[in-house]
């Protein structure tokens with residue numbers, strides 16, 4: 692199994708790049724794990740308390756569970772990937788049965804901040820987009836798809852998102868084997884990663 696980690700700040704285009712990579716690859720050969728599925732279970736907190744959580748700090752992630760799941764997948768065993776709700780700020784009761792594949796892609800803002808998780812990646816990719824571009828994308832996406840408003844996104848940006856990005860996320864760029872510039876759609880970089888994966892798939 693080849694495990695590829697794809698990190699980068701919010702709105703840089705990780706999910707989009709992953710979808711572009713797997714598009715045109717044989718179905719059933721590549722699996723996806725999203726870091727968002729591994730936000731800590733916050734069922735013990737009220738909605739009001741959950742809203743105030745710093746979701747951009749490494750401590751917001753259940754890296755133990757993510758590590759256990761990646762180990763199981765490497766052993767050829769299926770896992771029950773949690774399903775996350777951005778409107779509830781919590782895991783749902785659902786899980787997604789995720790089977791091991793020849794290539795597993797793990798994507799998320801904080802996945803390279805944890806040394807044990809980082810070590811599990813055979814290839815580490817960092818997607819870069821400038822912070823103004825990321826903020827614009829995030830505003831549009833969170834308002835259109837994640838039930839947020841302008842005030843919420845800007846407030847979160849100033850209080851946690853930007854400081855956590857500078858402190859924890861951007862520094863993980865130094866661990867990357869490949870950095871994908873993504874201010875514009877980057878089909879060349881996507882093709883290169885797809886070629887590497889195709890090689891592995893034989």
Ligand SMILES: Nc1ncnc2c1ncn2[C@@H]1O[C@H](COP(=O)(O)OP(=O)(O)O)[C@@H](O)[C@H]1O
Pocket residue numbers: 699700701702703704705706707708828829831832873874875876877
């Ligand atoms: N290169 C790009 N140029 C313009 N918009 C993009 C680009 N890549 C992604 N987007 C858009 O930006 C938003 C955030 O992208 P997404 O892939 O969800 O980022 P991430 O997973 O890194 O947070 C989405 O609405 C997506 O369609």
Ligand SMILES: Nc1ccn([C@@H]2O[C@H](COP(=O)(O)O)[C@@H](O)[C@H]2O)c(=O)n1
Pocket residue numbers: 700701702705727730746747776777779780781799800847852
């Ligand atoms: N309840 C939550 C949990 C996380 N976020 C934000 O999601 C961002 C990470 O996801 P991307 O798809 O953008 O990589 C992160 O910046 C958190 O602030 C949230 O808004 N609400």
